[in-house]
Amino acid sequence: MTETVRPYWQNYIDGAWADGGDGTRITVTDPALDEPIAEVARGTAADIDRAVAAARRCFDSRALRDLRPHRRGDLMLEVSRHLGDLADEIALVECRDNGKTLAAGRAEVALTRRYLQYYAGLADKLEGRQIPLGADYLDYTLHEPYGVSAQIVPWNGPLPVGARSVACAIVTGNTVVLKSPEDSPLSLFLLAEACHRAGVPAGAVNIVCGYGYEAGAALVSHPDIDHIVFTGSVETGKSVLRAAAERVIPCVMELGGKSGAIVYPDADLERTAASATRGIFHHSGQICSAGSRLIVHRSVHDELVGRIKALAEQRSVGPGVEGCDMGPLINARQLDRVEALCRAGIEEGATLVMGGARVAQRRGHFMAPTIFTGVRPDMRIAQKEFFGPVLVVLPFDTPEEALSIANGTDYGLAAGVYTRDLRLAHWTAERLVAGQVYVNEWWAGGVETPFGGMKRSGYGREKGQEALLGYVQTKNVGIRF
Numbered sequence: 456m457t458e459t460v461r462p463y464w465q466n467y468i469d470g471a472w473a474d475g476g477d478g479t480r481i482t483v484t485d486p487a488l489d490e491p492i493a494e495v496a497r498g499t500a501a502d503i504d505r506a507v508a509a510a511r512r513c514f515d516s517r518a519l520r521d522l523r524p525h526r527r528g529d530l531m532l533e534v535s536r537h538l539g540d541l542a543d544e545i546a547l548v549e550c551r552d553n554g555k556t557l558a559a560g561r562a563e564v565a566l567t568r569r570y571l572q573y574y575a576g577l578a579d580k581l582e583g584r585q586i587p588l589g590a591d592y593l594d595y596t597l598h599e600p601y602g603v604s605a606q607i608v609p610w611n612g613p614l615p616v617g618a619r620s621v622a623c624a625i626v627t628g629n630t631v632v633l634k635s636p637e638d639s640p641l642s643l644f645l646l647a648e649a650c651h652r653a654g655v656p657a658g659a660v661n662i663v664c665g666y667g668y669e670a671g672a673a674l675v676s677h678p679d680i681d682h683i684v685f686t687g688s689v690e691t692g693k694s695v696l697r698a699a700a701e702r703v704i705p706c707v708m709e710l711g712g713k714s715g716a717i718v719y720p721d722a723d724l725e726r727t728a729a730s731a732t733r734g735i736f737h738h739s740g741q742i743c744s745a746g747s748r749l750i751v752h753r754s755v756h757d758e759l760v761g762r763i764k765a766l767a768e769q770r771s772v773g774p775g776v777e778g779c780d781m782g783p784l785i786n787a788r789q790l791d792r793v794e795a796l797c798r799a800g801i802e803e804g805a806t807l808v809m810g811g812a813r814v815a816q817r818r819g820h821f822m823a824p825t826i827f828t829g830v831r832p833d834m835r836i837a838q839k840e841f842f843g844p845v846l847v848v849l850p851f852d853t854p855e856e857a858l859s860i861a862n863g864t865d866y867g868l869a870a871g872v873y874t875r876d877l878r879l880a881h882w883t884a885e886r887l888v889a890g891q892v893y894v895n896e897w898w899a900g901g902v903e904t905p906f907g908g909m910k911r912s913g914y915g916r917e918k919g920q921e922a923l924l925g926y927v928q929t930k931n932v933g934i935r936f
Contacts, residue, residue, distance in 0.1 A: 456832050456891060460492055460544075460552070460641065461493060463494050463701070464494070464496070464640070464641060464644045464664075465495075466495075466498050466506075466662065466663045466664060467493070467648075467650075467651070467661060467662045467663075468502065468505050468509055469505070469657050469661065469706065470509075470651065470663050471501070472544075473505075474496045474683065475496040475497040475498055475499060476499055479497040480497055481494065481495050481496075481640075481665075481666075483495060483552050483638075484786070485551045485819075486598040486773065486782075486783040486784065486785050486786060486820045487551075487773070487774035487782060487783045487817075487819040487820075488723050488750050488774065488819055489819050489820065490739070491817055492552060493522060493641065494532065495640055495641075495644075495664045496590075496664065497666075498634070498663035498667065498669075498670040499665065499669060499670065500670070502663050502670065503634075503670055503674050503677060504802070505568070506632045506661035506663050507603060507605075507677050507679050507680060507904040508891055509629075509657070509661055510512060510631060510658055510661055511603055511658050512658050512685075513657065513658030513865075514602050514603055514630045514658075515873030516701040517627050517843055518658075518659065519629075519630065519656060520600060522577045522698060523579070524579040524626065525579040526580070526785070527578045527625055527626045527628070527866070528575035528576065528577075530575075530625065530654070530655055531572070531574055531575035531578070531622050531626060531652060532570045532571070532572060532626060533652075533653035534569075534571055534618075534646075534649045534650050535568040535571035535572050535575070535649075535903045537644070537649035538567060538568055538649045539568060540562060540649075541564075541645050541648065542564045543631060544645060545563070545564075545614065545645050546560030547560065548560075548642055549611060549614070549639075549642055550775040550776050550920070551641075551776075552638070552640070552641045552642075553613070553638075553639040554741075554783040554784070554785060555609075555784035555928070556775035556778070556782055556856060557775055558777070559657060559737075561640070561777070563612070563614050563615070564598045564836045567614050567615045567618045567646075569902050570615060570618050570619040570622055570936045571618055572915060574622035574623055574885070575622070575626065576902065577897030577920060577923060578626035580625065580760065581598050581923050581927065583595055583596040583598060584773065586595050586931075588822045588933070590614050591723075591778045591935060591936045592933065592935060592936070593933075593936070594931065594932065594933045595931075595932055596929050596932070597929070597931075598627070598927040598929060598930075599927060599928050599929075599930045599933065600624075600627050600628035600629040600926065601629055601632075601682035601705065601926065601927070601928060601932060602630070602679070602680075602930050603629070603632065603680045603682070603683030604620075604624045604629045604630065604632070604680070604686075604807045604926065605674045605680050605682065605683045605685075606620045606621070606631055606632070606633040606634070606684040606685070607634045607656070607667075607674065607675070607684070607687065607695070608633060608635055608636060608686060608760070608767045608926030609636060609686045609687050609743075610638040610639045610785055610844075611639075611738065611741045611742060612742070613636055613642055613643050614642040614646060616686055616917075617633055617643050617662075617919065618646055619902075619922070620633070620917070621633065621646070621660055623917075623922050623925070623926045624684075624926055625659060626923070627923060627927050629926055630660070630661075631657045631659065631661065631786060631832060632661045632674060632680070633663070634663055634667075634671050635662055635773075635874075636664075636919075637666055638786060639665060639785065640664040640791075642754065643662050643664075644662065645890045646819065647660065647661070647662045650886045665797075672694075672698070674846050675678070675694075675704075680704065681704065681706060682702055682704065682705055682706075682926070683695060683707070684706070684709075684925075685708050685709070686709040686743070686917075687710065687712055687753070688710065689710045689865075689911050689912075690722045691723070691910050692710045692913065693799060694851055696708070707907075707914075707916075707917065708908075708913035708914055708915060709743065709912075709915070709917060710743075710908055710911060710912050710913040711840045711868070711911070711912060712743045712744055712745070712866045712869060712870070712908070712912055713747055713748060713837075713840050713864045713866040713872055714744055714745065714746055714866070714868055714869040714874065714889065715746075715748035715849075715856070715861040715871070716731065716734070716870065716873060716893070716897065717758075717854075717857045717861055717870075717872050717887075718749060718873045719857075719873060719875055719876065719879060720752040720760060721871070722873035722875065723818075723873075723895075724758060725753060726764045726895065726896075727759060728759060728762035728766055729766065730895070731746055731749055731759075731763055732763050732766040732767060732774055733898075734746030734771060735747055735845070735846045735934030736780075736781060736824050736843060736846075738782070738842045739781050739782055739843060740842065740843045740844035741789075741842055742844075742915055744869040744906075745869050746869070746897045747841060747845065747846060748847050748861075749763075749846060749847070749849070750848075750849050750850075750857050750860050751849070751850070751851070752850070752857075753791075753847055756828075756934070757924045759878040760808060760828055762828065763826065763846070764809055764826060767810075767824040767826065768809070768824075769785065769807060771823055772814050772817070773817060773821065773823070774819065781821075781824065781844065783817075783819040783821045784821070784822055785820070787820055788821060789842065790813055790820040790822055790843075792842075792843075792844070793822055793841050793843035793845060794811075794813060796835065796839060796841055796845070797811045797812065797825060797837065797845065798811075799835045800830070800834060800835070800838065801836045803827065803831075803836070805809040805827045805828070805829050805831075806829035807825070807826075807827060809823070809825065809826050810823035810845070811823070811825050812830075822843050822844055825845040825846065826845075826848065827845075830849045832859075832860050832863050834847075835920070838865075840866070854879070854883065857883075858883065862887065865910060865911045865912055866908070867888045867889045867908055867910035868890055868907075868909075868912035868913075869889050869890065869891050869892070870888075870910040871892065871893040871897055872884060872892065872893070872895070874892075874895070876896075880895075889908075890906065890907045890909050891904070891905075891906060892910045892914065902918060902919075903918070903919050905918055905920075905921040905922065906918040913931065
């Protein structure tokens with residue numbers, strides 16, 4: 456496989472590739488080498504206008520809506536097929552602009568294709584219902600698309616997150632304008648290429664790379680969008696919601712997390728250690744649902760920390776193209792932020808078991824796997840989202856105390872339970888305030904399982920059948936004979 460990527464990438468608007476309206480470009484940097492690898496056309500507010508207009512024309516033409524639903528599903532199957540043809544290139548760009556390993560890049564392609572195939576199969580299964588009103592009446596419901604769906608995708612998993620939103624929109628008859636992340640936009644351009652090869656109608660899917668303050672702000676405040684799907688930080692999410700409130704636009708919001716897992720004394724410690732290690736160090740902790748807090752019964756605390764430390768020490772840190780287990784953080788700003796939070800943890804009295812600083816011998820943005828113990832629930836490192844490979848461990852004595860700690864943040868994206876006691880697992884899962892609870896395996900679930908947050912982690916659901924309901928509105932038709 457060549458280790459070079461295309462030097463220049465254009466936006467995809469109205470079924471064609473286009474330069475930015477003002478001719479400027481954004482430089483994309485490899486976070487593992489801290490060097491430029493490509494340029495992309497910089498999308499401005501004018502480019503967003505063009506993309507929204509194209510999406511509106513396509514929606515109003517009913518090119519998607521008048522297709523039989525299974526034919527919309529067939530389009531997604533074709534997109535999946537063409538993504539398979541592009542798999543090697545996608546895996547490479549996920550390494551070079553995102554910092555993933557090659558194995559993770561290939562896994563992203565497989566996951567993305569699974570989303571497309573799953574929603575293709577659901578395209579003709581979203582049904583209304585008939586409501587009995589007695590003699591001389593017929594009443595039924597329809598699921599209507601919103602129209603133009605504005606979508607903003609995060610840099611940590613742009614391809615699968617973008618594709619699942621696009622798939623839900625298309626199979627329900629909406630059209631899409633997607634703002635790709637300026638830090639790692641390349642895989643989404645390859646999604647656009649797959650859509651183009653598959654024959655998705657012009658204007659149905661538009662993908663524009665631009666800065667959040669410019670293209671993103673123009674998109675969510677545009678007067679001709681009907682629906683917003685946003686994945687990102689809580690602070691940016693607030694800005695999106697303020698713009699949406701001006702026009703009363705429905706939103707699906709997937710925001711941050713500070714997810715905690717409770718480890719009871721009867722847990723299988725070997726399996727728990729392996730699961731917890733993957734849950735925080737996969738993709739260097741740059742996952743919104745990463746298991747960043749481990750809440751451990753005091754009787755097994757030291758043994759479990761020792762097991763996790765031993766596993767973490769085995770993980771190699773370096774560029775994904777070299778076959779390392781852990782790649783870089785996305786940019787220097789994020790690395791600085793994670794290091795600063797680690798210093799705050801030490802200042803507040805937490806015990807640094809390992810890591811806590813960047814990998815000095817590497818020129819990219821590499822952070823060492825980090826574990827803190829002696830953490831109190833009120834410490835900043837127990838409350839703030841790192842978005843990096845940092846695990847904080849908090850002890851507990853009773854199940855009630857464990858729940859209080861687990862639920863004691865502003866977030867509610869994911870949570871976990873490790874125990875052999877099925878009754879205790881159910882009792883705990885029911886009381887955890889989180890959109891998904893993983894029992895005995897972090898990230899237990901799949902494409903089929905709904906995903907989303909509680910509290911400040913957002914609302915609405917992606918993944919699973921439930922996600923489709925976020926892309927349609929119910930119309931009731933009542934008839935008097």
